[in-house]
Amino acid sequence: xxxxxxxxxxxxxxSGTSVKIECRSLDFQATTMFWYRQFPKQxxxxxxxxxxxxxxxxxxxxxxxxxxxxxxxxxxxxxxVTSAHPEDSSFYICSARDKSGVYGYTFGSGTRxxxx
Amino acid sequence: xxxxxQPEDQVNVAEGNPLTVKCxxxxxxxxxxxxxxxxxxxxxxxxxxxxxxxxxxxxSYGFEAEFNKSQTSFHLKKPSALVSDSALYFCAxxxxxxxxxxxxxxxxxxxxx
Numbered sequence: 357x358x359x360x361x362x363x364x365x366x367x368x369x370x371s372g373t374s375v376k377i378e379c380r381s382l383d384f385q386a387t388t389m390f391w392y393r394q395f396p397k398q399x400x401x402x403x404x405x406x407x408x409x410x411x412x413x414x415x416x417x418x419x420x421x422x423x424x425x426x427x428x429x430x431x432x433x434x435x436x437v438t439s440a441h442p443e444d445s446s447f448y449i450c451s452a453r454d455k456s457g458v459y460g461y462t463f464g465s466g467t468r469x470x471x472x
Numbered sequence: 473x474x475x476x477x478q479p480e481d482q483v484n485v486a487e488g489n490p491l492t493v494k495c496x497x498x499x500x501x502x503x504x505x506x507x508x509x510x511x512x513x514x515x516x517x518x519x520x521x522x523x524x525x526x527x528x529x530x531x532s533y534g535f536e537a538e539f540n541k542s543q544t545s546f547h548l549k550k551p552s553a554l555v556s557d558s559a560l561y562f563c564a565x566x567x568x569x570x571x572x573x574x575x576x577x578x579x580x581x582x583x584x585x
Contacts, residue, residue, distance in 0.1 A: 362515065388571065399562065399577045400516075449515050451573070461506070461573055463515040 358384050360452045362464025369440055369471055377435045377467045379450035386452035389433035390461070391425060394447040406433055440471040474499040474567045478576035485553045485583050493548040493579045495537075495563030505546040506564040506573065507537055516562065522546060533557070553583045 359382040369375050379389060388407050392400040406412035406427035414420050422444075424436040433452075437444055450464040475498045485491045497503055504523050508516040520531025527539045537548045546563060563576040 360515075365513075390572070399575045402572060402574075405572060447513070451516075453571070460518075462518070463508070465515040466513065468513060 358452075358454070358460060358462040360386075360450065360462045360464045362450055362467060364467060365465060366468045367470070369469070371441055371471055372439055374436055374438045375440055375469060377437075377448055377450075377469075379433045379435070379452065379464050381431045381452045381454075381462070384452075384454045384462075385430040386433070387430065387455040388453045389425075389427055390451040390453070391423075391433075391435050392449045392451065394449060394466075396447075400449060403435075437469065440469075442471045445469055445471045474503075474565055474574050476563050476565050476574055476576035478561075478563055478579045480579050481577075482580045482582060485581070487555050487583050487585050488552050491550050491553040491557070491581065491583070493561050493563075493581060495546045495548065495576060496544050497546060497563070497565045498544065499565055499567040501567055503546075504566045505537075505539065506566075507531065507535070507546075507548050508562045508564065510560040510562065510578075519548070519561075553581075555583050555585055557581060558583045 361380045363378050391403045394400050403418045404412045404414045406425050408427050408430050412425035427433040449466045451461050453461050477496045506521045507519040510516050519535050520529050522529045522539045530536045535550050560578050562578050564573045
């Protein structure tokens with residue numbers, strides 16, 4: 357079945373630095389990628405949607421300049437948290453969908469970001 | 473606007489007993505409905521989905537869900553719960569013109585030996 361690989365699974369960084377999270381579709385072409393953020397014991401909050409080769413569409417309240425999303429190929433999307441602050445600490449999850457129209461959403465295993 | 477409600481924060485069940493995790497939705501047009509399970513510090517695993525067809529959908533690990541249009545519900549069920557079913561369960565919906573999955577708040581299922 358469809359597999360999405362997300363790396364790293366855990367990362368600790370210092371305040372002010374940037375962190376990049378990668379999401380790869382291993383056996384299908386991900387025409388659309390979704391990036392979610394999950395706070396402890398809460399649901400998933402959609403941050404942005406990206407289509408291959410075009411700019412990401414951000415949800416209301418999500419800072420575009422802080423959360424940079426790149427979807428340069430059909431198998432790779434990246435989320436870069438720039439100038440990280442402790443309040444950016446969270447669990448980030450990507451999801452990929454192909455264009456087959458079957459509405460299959462495959463999720464990565466998530467990245468636990470801790471900013472110290 | 474589309475939305476999903478999971479009215480129970482937590483459901484407690486004894487092992488071997490049937491379980492139900494509730495979900496109701498609000499969407500314009502025909503809904504596409506999903507159930508996912510999440511284990512600690514992990515991503516979401518797909519359980520089942522309803523697109524069209526039979527109202528009773530069978531999914532992974534013995535789970536099933538019943539689509540009820542009149543009650544706008546899509547409750548998750550399993551005839552006999554296992555301790556290993558203990559996890560966080562999310563119901564999600566997309567509308568026919570929108571491709572974004574909207575999640576409910578999640579329900580924590582605790583199955584006791």
